[in-house]
Amino acid sequence: MKPLENLLRAHEGPMTSELVLRPGDFGLGRVPARLKPVSTTNTVCGFCSTGCSLRVHLDAAGQAVNLTPDPDYPVNLGMACPKGWEALAPLAAADRVTTPLLRAAGGRFAPVGWEQALRTFCGRLKHVQARHGPHSVAVLSTGQIVTEEMALLGALTKFGMGLLHLDSNTRQCMATTHVAYKESFGFDAPPFTYADFEESDVLVFIGANPCIAHPIMWQRVMSSRRQPLVIVVDPRRTETAMAAGRHYAIQPKSDLTLLYGLAHLLINRGAADEAFIRASTDGYEAFALHVRDFPPSRVCAATGLTPEELEQFAAALADREKRVSYWWTMGVNQGHESTRTAQAIINLALLTGQIGRPGTGPNSITGQCNAMGSRLYGNATSLLGGYDFADAEHRAHVARVLGLDAALIPSAKSWAYDQIVDGIESGQIRGLWVIATDPAHSWINQGRLAALRSKLEFLVVQDMYATTRTAQLADLILPAAGWGEKEGVLINSERRLGLVRKVARAPGAALSDFAIFKLIAEYWGCGKMFARWSSPEAVFQLLKELSRGQPCDFSGVRDYAHLAEARGIQWPWTEASEMAASGRAPQRQRRLFADGRFFTPRRRARFVFDHPRPMPEEPDGSYPFLLLTGRGTSAQWHTGSRTDKSAVLRKLAPRGAIIEINPVDARRLVIRAGDRVLIQSRRGEMRATAVVTPTVQAGQVFIPMHDDQVNRLTFAAFDPHSRQPSYKACAVRLKRAIQERRST
Numbered sequence: 091m092k093p094l095e096n097l098l099r100a101h102e103g104p105m106t107s108e109l110v111l112r113p114g115d116f117g118l119g120r121v122p123a124r125l126k127p128v129s130t131t132n133t134v135c136g137f138c139s140t141g142c143s144l145r146v147h148l149d150a151a152g153q154a155v156n157l158t159p160d161p162d163y164p165v166n167l168g169m170a171c172p173k174g175w176e177a178l179a180p181l182a183a184a185d186r187v188t189t190p191l192l193r194a195a196g197g198r199f200a201p202v203g204w205e206q207a208l209r210t211f212c213g214r215l216k217h218v219q220a221r222h223g224p225h226s227v228a229v230l231s232t233g234q235i236v237t238e239e240m241a242l243l244g245a246l247t248k249f250g251m252g253l254l255h256l257d258s259n260t261r262q263c264m265a266t267t268h269v270a271y272k273e274s275f276g277f278d279a280p281p282f283t284y285a286d287f288e289e290s291d292v293l294v295f296i297g298a299n300p301c302i303a304h305p306i307m308w309q310r311v312m313s314s315r316r317q318p319l320v321i322v323v324d325p326r327r328t329e330t331a332m333a334a335g336r337h338y339a340i341q342p343k344s345d346l347t348l349l350y351g352l353a354h355l356l357i358n359r360g361a362a363d364e365a366f367i368r369a370s371t372d373g374y375e376a377f378a379l380h381v382r383d384f385p386p387s388r389v390c391a392a393t394g395l396t397p398e399e400l401e402q403f404a405a406a407l408a409d410r411e412k413r414v415s416y417w418w419t420m421g422v423n424q425g426h427e428s429t430r431t432a433q434a435i436i437n438l439a440l441l442t443g444q445i446g447r448p449g450t451g452p453n454s455i456t457g458q459c460n461a462m463g464s465r466l467y468g469n470a471t472s473l474l475g476g477y478d479f480a481d482a483e484h485r486a487h488v489a490r491v492l493g494l495d496a497a498l499i500p501s502a503k504s505w506a507y508d509q510i511v512d513g514i515e516s517g518q519i520r521g522l523w524v525i526a527t528d529p530a531h532s533w534i535n536q537g538r539l540a541a542l543r544s545k546l547e548f549l550v551v552q553d554m555y556a557t558t559r560t561a562q563l564a565d566l567i568l569p570a571a572g573w574g575e576k577e578g579v580l581i582n583s584e585r586r587l588g589l590v591r592k593v594a595r596a597p598g599a600a601l602s603d604f605a606i607f608k609l610i611a612e613y614w615g616c617g618k619m620f621a622r623w624s625s626p627e628a629v630f631q632l633l634k635e636l637s638r639g640q641p642c643d644f645s646g647v648r649d650y651a652h653l654a655e656a657r658g659i660q661w662p663w664t665e666a667s668e669m670a671a672s673g674r675a676p677q678r679q680r681r682l683f684a685d686g687r688f689f690t691p692r693r694r695a696r697f698v699f700d701h702p703r704p705m706p707e708e709p710d711g712s713y714p715f716l717l718l719t720g721r722g723t724s725a726q727w728h729t730g731s732r733t734d735k736s737a738v739l740r741k742l743a744p745r746g747a748i749i750e751i752n753p754v755d756a757r758r759l760v761i762r763a764g765d766r767v768l769i770q771s772r773r774g775e776m777r778a779t780a781v782v783t784p785t786v787q788a789g790q791v792f793i794p795m796h797d798d799q800v801n802r803l804t805f806a807a808f809d810p811h812s813r814q815p816s817y818k819a820c821a822v823r824l825k826r827a828i829q830e831r832r833s834t
């Protein structure tokens with residue numbers, strides 16, 4: 091084994107320094123007088139899946155001074171949301187973890203060196219494996235590290251350490267879309283490009299609040315010169331709904347019935363695109379028969395819409411002269427029948443032939459900056475590169491590309507997140523390694539998870555901060571570098587590979603996740619297997635090879651420099667396309683399925699459908715309110731581990747937990763704005779400050795997911811196909827918490 095110091099040095103890497111500063115670069119930024127930026131580099135934002143490019147201004151040592159949005163990037167066109175502007179602030183936070191921390195005998199954390207940390211990591215987890223079997227150690231990872239790190243983690247754990255169970259927070263977020271696209275199109279392939287926001291005549295947003303969650307995408311919709319009709323389907327009157335032309339405030343989780351009802355009306359109107367259906371799809375007859383059972387009477391009863399509203403909705407989708415696009419996010423993906431709901435959206439686009447042309451498509455917007463990288467290269471549900479663990483030829487191919495023995499690749503799939511949690515409860519999982527996610531805040535029905543801590547013999551958390559809820563429960567904390575302190579590739583919602591640069595040094599002994607995984611490989615004893623995985627860019631070359639011949643083929647991307655030059659490149663970009671382009675950059679906006687050919691064996695898209703099922707926990711006499719959860723403001727990111735560290739972002743967010751209540755309910759319960767409210771479910775309770783607002787319907791309440799108490803309340807139901815949690819609907823009761831009125 092190489093001495094630790096050499097390894098550490100090898101992974102520290104040089105600072106980025108390129109591109110000379112141009113006049114005007116600092117027009118918008120705040121440049122403290124003492125700091126003199128001397129150069130600028132472009133990097134992709136590490137919060138949401140939009141993938142905006144930021145120009146980071148560097149001092150002579152190559153350290154970031156400040157940043158401005160990139161005016162010449164096809165994604166954000168010179169814009170950034172508050173999180174992007176403040177992206178450097180979380181790096182300097184006081185609670186960054188700067189050395190490995192090991193829980194000592196008295197229960198307190200003690201700083202230790204990497205040598206001890208790595209020996210403890212390997213020793214303890216191997217001990218668990220020796221006692222309870224190789225699969226008794228599981229991993230929960232993330233959609234928020236670079237693709238090269240995800241792939242290395244997936245390969246290290248499954249091929250090197252002999253683990254089987256690896257899942258990530260992508261399960262909480264994008265599993266539904268992954269399964270829905272795979273079944274309908276034959277591959278997990280979002281078809282759109284962001285120009286479709288501007289090219290569309292009718293945009294339908296279902297369970298999506300882009301004004302808050304994807305502000306730059308929303309800006310593009312708002313700035314469209316086509317003056318499109320924007321339709322929002324959301325039980326709440328969100329900021330997005332307020333700005334839209336039409337808002338259908340349906341009953342929560344009535345989407346599937348609504349979408350089948352729309353298909354029924356479209357078919358009756360003769361709006362089916364029969365030529366497209368015949369040439370490019372399978373299963374239409376059965377689908378048409380299925381939706382006959384969804385007449386307006388049934389749909390109106392389930393959704394709360396009037397027959398006129400429903401007709402008007404269908405009419406907007408029926409016009410063949412118009413380009414219609416459908417966009418969905420967590421209001422769809424986080425549900426008990428979410429996969430079929432996502433597919434019901436896909437079916438509407440297939441039925442009307444609204445796919446493969448500008449301004450069309452059934453388009454899922456992703457959440458985290460690298461959800462798409464995780465879906466392709468997480469090595470969790472699919473084998474690296476979108477392959478299948480169960481297929482011997484796929485295993486042999488992946489092994490060949492990576493220079494591995496195919497026998498090292500498991501043929502079985504990992505347990506999903508919820509099954510890993512069940513495995514902890516049943517004693518089958520005894521060791522857990524958590525990377526860049528905070529399940530003790532974000533997992534559904536959090537009380538149960540917390541109770542399971544004592545069942546784990548060893549819990550390792552790898553994070554930028556030691557203060558996360560899960561880190562506080564850990565036996566060992568590994569200090570990680572964050573976005574901006576390392577390099578690699580993120581894949582955004584429109585399949586664009588974008589480059590993240592190192593613009594700051596990680597504090598203390600914190601290391602990039604890449605470096606930590608490499609060190610673990612060495613100390614575990616499988617370092618040789620990863621000799622070719624020598625740097626993020628070397629791994630990028632391996633991933634590129636793995637993509638060759640797949641729908642996500644990006645073999646035409648030469649290297650990182652090519653990505654930077656071309657301003658990000660959308661997959662697919664094959665070697666053949668690169669040759670044909672003979673030196674010209676790829677077109678800046680490319681969409682899939684223009685030829686009406688899909689990725690299924692018959693090259694046809696499939697109509698997939700099912701019967702709607704009742705909500706798992708409906709409100710009743712004891713728990714009369716339906717709780718909805720989701721994003722609160724554009725300044726808050728999930729658990730707040732990063733965004734709470736910016737003074738600017740803190741000012742843009744409410745203080746503490748809030749609950750939105752309809753005025754009718756508030757009056758009945760004698761709750762006034764600013765009162766403290768006690769919210770109880772069958773699982774747990776929390777307190778929050780009342781915001782009385784008609785944006786939520788009577789009988790429903792909304793609590794942003796950023797407060798760490800909200801998942802005490804949620805009910806652990808899952809979609810059976812994607813196993814994604816249904817975070818957005820459970821029954822609660824409320825009352826004013828006596829003598830706790832807070833002035834607002």
Ligand SMILES: Nc1nc2c(c(=O)[nH]1)N[C@H]1C(S)=C(S)[C@@H](COP(=O)(O)OP(=O)(O)OC[C@H]3O[C@@H](n4cnc5c(=O)[nH]c(N)nc54)[C@H](O)[C@@H]3O)O[C@H]1N2
Pocket residue numbers: 138139263296297298299300302303304323324325326328341342343344345419420421422456457458718719720721722723724725726727728818
């Ligand atoms: N500022 C900010 N931006 C973010 C994030 C963040 O934390 N903060 N997180 C990122 C991530 S990872 C994700 S996944 C995305 C999420 O992005 P979105 O999905 O847009 O955000 P949510 O607020 O979770 O949910 C969207 C809407 O679904 C609605 N909804 C609830 N139940 C139903 C239902 O049954 N039917 C329908 N039609 N709608 C319903 C809610 O009222 C909510 O307005 O945002 C990304 N962007």
Ligand SMILES: Nc1nc2c(c(=O)[nH]1)N[C@H]1C(S)=C(S)[C@@H](COP(=O)(O)OP(=O)(O)OC[C@H]3O[C@@H](n4cnc5c(=O)[nH]c(N)nc54)[C@H](O)[C@@H]3O)O[C@H]1N2
Pocket residue numbers: 234235259262263420424457458525526527528529531532533552553554555558570571572573603719720721727728729730731732795800801804817818
């Ligand atoms: N009730 C309810 N719950 C929800 C949702 C909801 O709508 N309602 N939404 C769900 C969804 S869609 C999502 S995506 C999840 C998000 O839930 P989480 O994944 O738990 O939330 P984050 O705050 O994004 O956690 C990321 C962690 O990674 C750390 N980190 C950031 N960068 C790095 C890095 O480069 N390396 C390492 N090692 N660590 C890093 C951060 O400090 C942070 O602690 O929440 C889910 N939970």
Ligand code: SF4
Pocket residue numbers: 135136137138139140141142166169170171172173174175304305306307
């Ligand atoms: S919209 Fe998303 S990617 Fe763009 S600046 Fe904001 S957080 Fe970053």
Ligand SMILES: [Mo]
Pocket residue numbers: 262263264457458
């Ligand atoms: Mo997400």
